[in-house]
Amino acid sequence: MKPAPFAYVRPATLADAIGELAATAGDGKVLAGGQSLVPVLAMRLGRPGTLVDINGVAGLDTIERRGPVLRVGATARQRSLERSPKAAAVPLVGRALPFVGHRELRSRGTVCGSLAHADPGAELPAVASCLGAALEVRGPSGTRTVPAADFFQGAMTTAIGPDEILTAVEFPVAGPGEGFGFAELARRHGDFALAGVVTRVRSADGAVAEAVISGFGVSDRAVTRDVTDLLRSVAGRDDLEAALRPGTEELAHDVVNTSGDQHGSQGYRRRLFAVLAARELAGAYRRSTEGRS
Amino acid sequence: MTTTTPPTGTTGSRPADRPPQRPVRAAADELVDVSFTVNGTPVSIRVPARMHLADALRTLLGLTGTHLGCEHGVCGMCTVLIDGDAARSCLVFAVQAEGTDVVTVEGLGTRERQHPLQQAFSHHHGLQCGFCTPGFLLSSYDLLVHAEGPLDPQTLPEEMSGVICRCTGYRGILAAVSDVAEAHPEGVPEPMNCAPRTLVGRGGGMSRSALAEAPAEEVAEEAPTALTRPTGTPTITVTVTRQLTSPVEDVWAVMDDVDRLARCLPGAELTADLGGDRYRGRAKVALGPVRLAFEGLAQITGRDADDHRLALLAQGADAGGNRTAAEVGLRAVALLDGGTELRADAAVFLSGRIAQFGRALAGDVSQRLFEQFADAVDETARTGTAPEVGSGPSALAIGVQAVLAAVRRRARAARRALKGRLARRRKD
Numbered sequence: 001m002k003p004a005p006f007a008y009v010r011p012a013t014l015a016d017a018i019g020e021l022a023a024t025a026g027d028g029k030v031l032a033g034g035q036s037l038v039p040v041l042a043m044r045l046g047r048p049g050t051l052v053d054i055n056g057v058a059g060l061d062t063i064e065r066r067g068p069v070l071r072v073g074a075t076a077r078q079r080s081l082e083r084s085p086k087a088a089a090v091p092l093v094g095r096a097l098p099f100v101g102h103r104e105l106r107s108r109g110t111v112c113g114s115l116a117h118a119d120p121g122a123e124l125p126a127v128a129s130c131l132g133a134a135l136e137v138r139g140p141s142g143t144r145t146v147p148a149a150d151f152f153q154g155a156m157t158t159a160i161g162p163d164e165i166l167t168a169v170e171f172p173v174a175g176p177g178e179g180f181g182f183a184e185l186a187r188r189h190g191d192f193a194l195a196g197v198v199t200r201v202r203s204a205d206g207a208v209a210e211a212v213i214s215g216f217g218v219s220d221r222a223v224t225r226d227v228t229d230l231l232r233s234v235a236g237r238d239d240l241e242a243a244l245r246p247g248t249e250e251l252a253h254d255v256v257n258t259s260g261d262q263h264g265s266q267g268y269r270r271r272l273f274a275v276l277a278a279r280e281l282a283g284a285y286r287r288s289t290e291g292r293s
Numbered sequence: 294m295t296t297t298t299p300p301t302g303t304t305g306s307r308p309a310d311r312p313p314q315r316p317v318r319a320a321a322d323e324l325v326d327v328s329f330t331v332n333g334t335p336v337s338i339r340v341p342a343r344m345h346l347a348d349a350l351r352t353l354l355g356l357t358g359t360h361l362g363c364e365h366g367v368c369g370m371c372t373v374l375i376d377g378d379a380a381r382s383c384l385v386f387a388v389q390a391e392g393t394d395v396v397t398v399e400g401l402g403t404r405e406r407q408h409p410l411q412q413a414f415s416h417h418h419g420l421q422c423g424f425c426t427p428g429f430l431l432s433s434y435d436l437l438v439h440a441e442g443p444l445d446p447q448t449l450p451e452e453m454s455g456v457i458c459r460c461t462g463y464r465g466i467l468a469a470v471s472d473v474a475e476a477h478p479e480g481v482p483e484p485m486n487c488a489p490r491t492l493v494g495r496g497g498g499m500s501r502s503a504l505a506e507a508p509a510e511e512v513a514e515e516a517p518t519a520l521t522r523p524t525g526t527p528t529i530t531v532t533v534t535r536q537l538t539s540p541v542e543d544v545w546a547v548m549d550d551v552d553r554l555a556r557c558l559p560g561a562e563l564t565a566d567l568g569g570d571r572y573r574g575r576a577k578v579a580l581g582p583v584r585l586a587f588e589g590l591a592q593i594t595g596r597d598a599d600d601h602r603l604a605l606l607a608q609g610a611d612a613g614g615n616r617t618a619a620e621v622g623l624r625a626v627a628l629l630d631g632g633t634e635l636r637a638d639a640a641v642f643l644s645g646r647i648a649q650f651g652r653a654l655a656g657d658v659s660q661r662l663f664e665q666f667a668d669a670v671d672e673t674a675r676t677g678t679a680p681e682v683g684s685g686p687s688a689l690a691i692g693v694q695a696v697l698a699a700v701r702r703r704a705r706a707a708r709r710a711l712k713g714r715l716a717r718r719r720k721d
């Protein structure tokens with residue numbers, strides 16, 4: 001379990017990092033936290049010629065509130081965000097982070113790295129999709145901002161070009177009347193989820209204004225759907241979760257598009273998604289009406 | 294540095310005003326100077342960039358208390374504190390430790406003066422063979438030093454799930470951690486054996502020794518020379534159906550032409566026709582950082598022109614010791630609207646390291662791959678020639694691709710030979 005040899009560069013500026021990456025002509029990889037990349041190298045499933053370590057670039061590890069968004073830089077560790085008082089502005093991130101790997105992995109793993117790696121079973125891409133986060137990508141020709149809906153393009157495939165770096169993600173902060181939900185089922189804590197859901201509901205005076213759900217571990221990327229009509233149609237019911245079930249079961253057929261593996265068939269994942277979706281939509285709605293997010 | 298709340302202890306924490314790590318540029322065969330602090334001792338070593346921190350600690354600094362299990366971040370044996378936070382030292386390259394403050398189990402306490410966690414593990418019999426103990430000690434230290442308020446017994450098992458123990462059943466470990474938390478409500482004592490001292494590596498300072506057993510280039514796994522039908526439970530099974538616009542006869546014409554069929558699969562290439570419906574080929578997979586190239590064999594094991602069915606068996610191996618095998622059934626069914634439904638059933642068997650990346654991922658990728666494949670078949674049926682499918686962007690159905698890829702390679706040579714044979718043939 002030793003990686004194949006690679007050239008190693010640790011530039012001091014972002015411009016240098018982009019230059020180094022471009023110079024590798026597609027044979028380089030960005031190293032930030034390394035918690036997804038290093039296992040791939042150790043197993044020699046990948047052997048990039050050059051690693052461009054961006055941990056020497058000052059200022060990339062910031063977590064800051066910028067008006068309506070919480071901006072998380074490329075080398076900000078997941079655990080730093082977990083601990084940051086600023087993270088309270090994006091409650092969904094706080095709900096999801098404890099499920100990202102283990103504590104020991106979050107000490108080094110970065111928020112942006114998880115997004116850039118884009119594992120279809122990962123939590124943070126689903127959070128970014130559900131919230132409509134914006135991803136800032138920088139390359140030789142400048143900086144562009146990619147909405148989460150366009151960023152994730154398939155299993156471990158994103159809009160980041162081979163000579164580009166994901167420099168930051170901006171999560172919209174929670175507004176008034178917004179409630180959130182998060183749930184996943186994994187074989188063990190810290191494993192990638194067999195299926196998981198992230199929900200966001202905005203309500204005003206008890207009426208559903210907007211409801212969005214993202215599923216993960218259920219397709220080759222996080223799958224996001226507007227479920228405002230579904231939630232609205234049952235919002236007044238006593239047992240909201242039960243009332244949502246027929247709708248989420250139907251939704252599961254649309255959303256769950258995975259082939260199943262030894263740990264769960266497609267049918268099992270559909271049932272799982274339907275149950276979790278109903279539970280977390282009901283929970284998010286309840287919290288939205290109680291002003292608890 | 295707006296983010297990190299410093300741990301309550303000072304040892305091993307990261308000062309907010311630490312300067313950024315110095316720039317480095319090192320070729321693959323070059324050694325890099327790294328300076329950091331281990332258990333209170335400043336150290337400077339020279340390492341290849343690919344050496345992980347655990348190897349550097351064990352081999353160059355003689356700190357063999359840090360154990361290595363899986364070496365890819367799953368087992369937690371190698372857990373150390375980096376700047377006060379528990380981390381897997383196998384997932385951090387030694388070069389990345391530049392300027393950091395590392396604490397290993399040797400820094401926690403001594404035989405004569407054990408840290409309270411060590412005493413509690415001993416008292417509760419939180420170990421049998423002891424292999425996982427250093428990892429558990431540092432993981433639990435990290436948990437306790439950062440805990441806000443008392444531990445919740447309900448969530449404690451999850452909190453401690455980052456390290457695996459194969460002996461104890463965990464009860465002794467959890468009891469030990471709970472005990473220390475109760476005994477030290479104001480915070481667990483700092484590591485007790487951190488002070489400047491002389492560290493001597495096992496390798497006498499030869500910084501390459503840890504990697505001596507790890508060849509830069511491994512001997513290539515031999516591509517299979519004979520096809521055998523896989524047995525046991527498949528790693529993944531994939532069933533996909535796709536509606537095509539072309540009529541079933543045109544689709545079958547593509548399925549019956551191995552060359553054109555193979556070209557419809559992203560990343561695959563036929564390299565030889567071995568006769569007897571057997572082909573040699575290769576398939577490339579590129580998915581995020583994963584890059585694999587399989588060499589393999591494929592065989593058409595069944596062909597039914599009346600029912601428009603094709604059965605294939607394929608297997609391949611890559612240079613990293615990964616093996617894949619698959620049985621694939623393709624069937625085209627005429628639809629009332631004049632189009633065709635193409636159905637694929639694949640049982641994919643993975644072994645080697647890719648099996649650990651299995652999960653549903655390989656299945657999802659296989660599914661996307663098949664969809665691209667089906668669309669390419671449709672286009673080929675319409676236009677007569679295979680489209681340029683490239684090397685497959687997200688597409689790399691690790692298993693199916695290899696299989697079909699293998700088919701593809703041989704296809705070209707195969708085509709001529711096939712013409713003479715007839716459409717109907719059954720071998721199984």
